[in-house]
Amino acid sequence: xxxxxxxxxxxxxxxxxxxxxxxxxxxxxxxxxxxxxxxxxxxxxxxxxxxxxxxxxxxxxxxxxxxxxxxxxxxxxxxxxxxxxxxxxxxxxxxxxxxxxxxxxxxxxxxxxxxxxxxxxxxxxxxxxxxxxxxxxxxxxxxxxxxxxxxxxxxxxxxxxxxxxxxxxxxxxxxxxxxxxx
Amino acid sequence: xxxxxxxxxxxxxxxxxxxxxxxxxxxxxxxxxxxxxxxxxxxxxxxxxxxxxxxxxxxxxxxxxxxxxxxxxxxxxxxxxxxxxxxxxxxxxxxxxxxxxxxxxxxxxxxxxxxxxxxxxxxxxxxxxxxxxxxxxxxxxxxxxxxxxxxxxxxxxxxxxxxxxxxxxxxxxxxxxxxxxxxxxx
Numbered sequence: 001x002x003x004x005x006x007x008x009x010x011x012x013x014x015x016x017x018x019x020x021x022x023x024x025x026x027x028x029x030x031x032x033x034x035x036x037x038x039x040x041x042x043x044x045x046x047x048x049x050x051x052x053x054x055x056x057x058x059x060x061x062x063x064x065x066x067x068x069x070x071x072x073x074x075x076x077x078x079x080x081x082x083x084x085x086x087x088x089x090x091x092x093x094x095x096x097x098x099x100x101x102x103x104x105x106x107x108x109x110x111x112x113x114x115x116x117x118x119x120x121x122x123x124x125x126x127x128x129x130x131x132x133x134x135x136x137x138x139x140x141x142x143x144x145x146x147x148x149x150x151x152x153x154x155x156x157x158x159x160x161x162x163x164x165x166x167x168x169x170x171x172x173x174x175x176x177x178x179x180x181x182x
Numbered sequence: 183x184x185x186x187x188x189x190x191x192x193x194x195x196x197x198x199x200x201x202x203x204x205x206x207x208x209x210x211x212x213x214x215x216x217x218x219x220x221x222x223x224x225x226x227x228x229x230x231x232x233x234x235x236x237x238x239x240x241x242x243x244x245x246x247x248x249x250x251x252x253x254x255x256x257x258x259x260x261x262x263x264x265x266x267x268x269x270x271x272x273x274x275x276x277x278x279x280x281x282x283x284x285x286x287x288x289x290x291x292x293x294x295x296x297x298x299x300x301x302x303x304x305x306x307x308x309x310x311x312x313x314x315x316x317x318x319x320x321x322x323x324x325x326x327x328x329x330x331x332x333x334x335x336x337x338x339x340x341x342x343x344x345x346x347x348x349x350x351x352x353x354x355x356x357x358x359x360x361x362x363x364x365x366x367x368x
Contacts, residue, residue: 016241025243051289054306057282058243059206065286074287081283088242089275092250093268095236100255103232107364112232114338114363115356116329119235121342122352123208124321127314134310143308147315151212152322155220158213159202165312166305173304 003072004079010037011064011083018060025060033067040067056162060084188260189273195222196249196277203245203278205313210245211320218248224256228328239353249274334366 010032018025026049033039040048052062061084068080102108136144143165150156195217203210211234218224225233230248237247253274254267262270330336342355 018241053206054302055282055285055289056203057200057206057279057285058203058210058245060243061246061279061282062286065283066290069286069290077283077286077290081279085242085246085275085279088240088246089250089271091240091242092236092247093254093271095240096251096254096267096271097264099232099236100258110364110367111360112228112235112363113331113335113367114359114361115235116228116231116324117335117339118342118356118359119231119238120321120324120329121339122238122346122355123211123234123317123324125343125346126208127318127321128347130314130317134314136311136314140311143311144315144318147312148318148322151216151316151319155216157216158316158319159198161312161316162202162204162309165309169305169308170301172307173300 004076007068007071007076008079008083011068011080012086014060014064015084016087025063029060029063029067039071185257185260185262185266188257189270191222192253192256192270192274193277196253196274197280199245199249200278200281204309205316207244208320209313209316212316212323214245214248214252215320215323218252218256222256224252224259226328227324227326229255231324231329234324235356239356245278246275249278338362 014025014028014032018028030042030045034042034045048063048066049059052059052066055062061081064080064084065077068077070076072079131144147161147165151158151161199210199213199217203213215227215230219227219230233248233251234244236251237244240247250271253271257270258264258267330339338359342359345355346352
């Protein structure tokens with residue numbers, strides 16, 4: 001019982017104190033789960049991250065679910081998952097209720113006129129470093145370019161992009177294996 | 183009845199977003215925008231950009247934040263009250279998380295060293311560069327007349343882009359551009 005509660009609390013704390021989500025959460029999760037509590041070894045933590053990135057959904061949620069499941073099975077993952085979801089749920093719900101009333105306010109509108117292009121810049125800025133870490137070269141640069149153009153200009157649903165990318169990757173391995181056999 | 187149908191649609195759409203949202207964060211934005219802005223018209227493009235801005239300055243991953251926010255707004259914009267809106271936002275937040283819960287449970291059950299499995303590796307080999315394309319699409323889709331009203335918008339964009347590449351704190355950048363907006367748009 002005590003450990004369920006602890007799982008909930010640890011991930012509630014992580015959920016409440018990480019702004020911006022995603023990669024910003026990794027050092028905090030590592031500190032709580034590896035350094036403070038010894039729930040996972042450092043190497044296991046790296047594997048957890050790799051798996052969390054390989055399945056769909058926010059990485060922070062996936063990591064929380066994995067750690068919860070490792071500690072206390074399905075119920076453990078339910079509690080760690082709830083823990084990481086609740087803080088942002090409460091915060092955004094309050095903002096949604098309040099913001100919808102202030103949105104038409106001219107001062108708020110001026111502020112957001114300044115913020116909107118900044119948000120677009122924040123989305124674009126990690127592209128370079130991500131390209132490096134995903135080993136984008138002249139050989140495979142057509143993939144992100146084709147994806148970006150077809151989603152942006154042709155309005156292709158990202159669902160099809162994901163399905164096509166997974167199939168292409170598997171087909172490629174299949175083809176390579178066939179060639180080795182011969 | 184109409185409310186019930188809206189709840190079902192919201193659930194299905196956010197379940198889909200959770201299921202196909204590889205790469206997390208920004209990579210999920212085009213999918214969310216495609217569904218909630220283009221297909222279902224629950225919110226406008228500038229509302230969507232505002233949600234991303236709010237997500238940057240509040241705790242938690244962007245996928246949860248937009249699920250919570252859109253769940254509430256879609257229901258209240260549909261002419262329903264506060265309580266119905268809160269239920270809607272709970273439905274969306276759960277719906278976006280359930281695919282991860284199911285998949286993680288399966289992964290933990292069959293914990294074959296997934297990381298080293300060659301078929302897993304193969305399926306990620308094209309997906310990883312594709313995710314970068316999705317993030318680029320997220321930025322391109324938001325570069326429109328609603329978010330970029332004049333040349334000043336482009337100046338803000340350029341300055342923030344450079345500062346962010348130099349690892350300036352995103353929350354600080356959003357706060358500063360808010361102040362800039364307040365000063366230059368009179």
